[in-house]
Amino acid sequence: MPKLSDRGQRLPYSPYRKLTPYADAAKARGVHVLHLNIGQPDIETPPTMLAAVQQASIRVLEYSPTAGYPSYRHKLAGYYQRIGMPVVAEDILVTTGGSEALLFAFMCCFNPGDEVLIPEPFYGPYLGFAEVTGVRVVPVPSYLDEGFQLPPIEELAARVTERTRAILICNPNNPTGYVYRRDELQQLLQLCQQHDLYLLSDEAYREFCYEAEFVSPLQLPGAAEHVxxxxxxxxRYSACGARIGAFVTKNKALYQAVFKFAQLRVSPPGLGQLFAEAxxxxxxxxFDHTKAEYRARRDLVLRRLRAMPGVECPTPSGAFYIIARLPVDDSERFAQWLLEEFNHQGKTVMISPAAGFYATPGAGRQEVRLAYVINQDAINAAMNCLAAGLLAYPGRVLQEVGYEGERVGV
Structure with missing residues (x-):
């Protein structure tokens, strides 16, 4: 039998999709599965976006330019300018979702064997992008008990080596909901300037900040060559299926390198760009209604979680995720048990074990990521399932389980 590539065997499964076969089996048994595992919003996609595609007069669906339609790039630049980001159309390369933008960044900012510093926990697929490009992820731990705030800059600086090429952040953060402050971003940029590094800023959730102000590092003085x-x-628009993202930089040499990789896939989706232009x-x-709704959902999840004995969670100030520590022996085992062996009044809940958002071995074993992207009635039903599941789970523990599995505390 032909052999698989090493990278194909090493590539990790998605932390929020890996339990899907168990969810499918539960549904086949007639159990209603409530999904808190994945960031798929149920907020209505704006009708004007749908209408732009439905009403388009298209005889031939042609390739678009490699960097995307100029009309869309100019309008997207206008959006960035309205929120205070100094971006022009020539700084933008349209991508097939944010995932392709990440892939281009890993392909063009690193050589195999180079290193990227990432505050941990982080968006799980970063590990996959690093694997396929031969990049080493160097995690810099943040902690639930400290609200997952950015680690002290000295801790990041101590991990910079001759192979370090970039720092990667997600702001607001997926999976923690943490929003980086302006002074933290300035410290990160200064570190990048000092060591001639890139600062990669994944900003998928910028419109959803609640108590905190959103700042992009691209707004800071001296950002042009690094950010x-x-x-x-x-x-942003509850349009996950459109598959439209953007790679944005004022570094012209980097832009041209990315452009060459973009030529390999010829063009980003044409219909998706019509959608995005609208x-x-x-x-x-x-965003007023959408932001208010997500905040209400967040507050509901926090209220329900904090009423469950043994559950701990900080208040996320952005995005639509919560990391919670549960009184269980292993969150992946618990999540699978919820789908395989448990139901509450014909329902169960699918959650994401948090270990998939860590690179540190053993970290996140008691934690889960919950996405508050379903309506409040569905959230309440999911919380009912989670509360009942925690009481019934055979592996429930009162002690905290450390990174290596040792029992600590009382």
């Missing part, structure tokens, strides 16, 4: 913004319309014309007030 890369990785963007997507998926979460989104770029929406007024800033569009």
């Amino acid at each position: 890369v913004v990785l963007d997507t319309i998926s979460k 989104a770029a014309e929406l007024p800033p007030s569009y």
Whole structure:
């Protein structure tokens, strides 16, 4: 039998999709599965976006330019300018979702064997992008008990080596919901300037900040040669299936390198760009209702979680995720048990074990990521299942389990 590549065998499964076969089996048994595992919003996609595609007069669906349609790039630049980011159309390369923007960044900012510093926990697929490009992820731990705030800059600086090429952040953070402060971003940029590094900023959730102000490092003085913004319309407009993102940089040499990789896939999706162009014309007030709804959902999840004995969680100030520590022996075992062996009044809940958002061995074993992207009635039903499941789970523990599995505390 032909052999698989080493990278194909090493590539990790998605931390939020790996339990899907168990969810499918539960559904086949007639159990209603409530999904808190994945960031797929149920907020309505703006009708004007759908209408732009439905009403388009297209005789031949042609390739678009490699960097994307100029009309869309100009309108997207206008969106960035309205929120204080000094971006022009020539700084933007349209990508097939935020995932392709990330892939381009890993392909063009690193050589095999290079290193990237990432505050941990982090968006799980970063590990996959690093694997396929031969890049080593160097995690810099942040902690639930400290609200997952950025580790002291000295801790990041101590991990810089001659192979370090970039620092990668997600702001607001997936999976923690942490929003980086301006002074933290300035410290990160200064570290990058000092060591001639890139600062890669994944900003998929920038419109969803609650108590904190959003700042992009691209807004800071001295950012032009160092900062890369990785963007997507998926979460911003509840348009995950459009597969439209953006690679944004003022570093012209980097832009040209990315452009050559973009030529390999010829062009980003044409219909998706029509969709996204209509989104770029929406007024800033569009986000008022969406942001208020996510905040209400967040507050509901926090209230319900904190009423469950043994559950701990900080308050996320952005995005639409919560990391919670549960009183269980192993969150992946618990998540699978919820789908295989448990139901509450014909329902169960699918959650994401948090270990898939860590690179440190053993970290996150008691933690889960919950996505509050379903309506409040569904959230309440999911919380009912989670509360009942925690009481019934045979592996429930009162002690905290450390990174290596040792029992600590009382």
